[in-house]
Amino acid sequence: MATITKSVNINRPPDEVFAYLDDLNKHPEWQPQIESRRIVTEGPTRVGTEVDDTRVVGGGRKVPMRWKVTEHDPAGRRSAFETIESKMIKPSGVISVAQAGEGSEVTFEFTTNPFGFGWLMAPLINRDVAKTVTENLGRLKENLERS
Numbered sequence: 001m002a003t004i005t006k007s008v009n010i011n012r013p014p015d016e017v018f019a020y021l022d023d024l025n026k027h028p029e030w031q032p033q034i035e036s037r038r039i040v041t042e043g044p045t046r047v048g049t050e051v052d053d054t055r056v057v058g059g060g061r062k063v064p065m066r067w068k069v070t071e072h073d074p075a076g077r078r079s080a081f082e083t084i085e086s087k088m089i090k091p092s093g094v095i096s097v098a099q100a101g102e103g104s105e106v107t108f109e110f111t112t113n114p115f116g117f118g119w120l121m122a123p124l125i126n127r128d129v130a131k132t133v134t135e136n137l138g139r140l141k142e143n144l145e146r147s
Contacts, residue, residue: 001114002126007107008137012144014104018077018097020144021106024051030140033057033132040066047072050084058128063087088118089125106140108133 022045028034033055040050049069057063071080077097083090093110114122
């Protein structure tokens with residue numbers, strides 16, 4: 001198990017940034033590895049919301065996964081998730097948005113939680129995840145500062 005923590009400063013108010021992150025349909029805009037997404041639970045994002053994703057990972061492999069929201073605090077601008085169904089790793093994570101000067105600091109903590117053959121691949125998976133999280137946060141910043 002490894003936890004990767006990355007942050008980015010965004011020149012937008014924290015509430016605006018969290019609102020964008022809270023819209024699960026917008027995630028493919030800044031996470032291009034999401035090939036398809038289906039929000040299983042109807043209604044606004046809340047604890048218990050479940051999502052089915054197909055992600056393209058290392059070498060173009062398509063990985064289906066189902067995850068759920070485990071913490072949702074819009075007032076505190078914090079949300080957490082855990083993977084329910086996946087192969088080799090069951091990621092979990094926390095994303096938070098804090099005031100940073102006149103803008104925001106977004107921090108993403110991502111824990112890989114390998115299992116089965118995932119333990120053998122853990123060093124490669126962790127390196128790939130760290131790179132992907134950094135790139136995704138960069139896209140998040142670009143998208144929000146452009147709008």
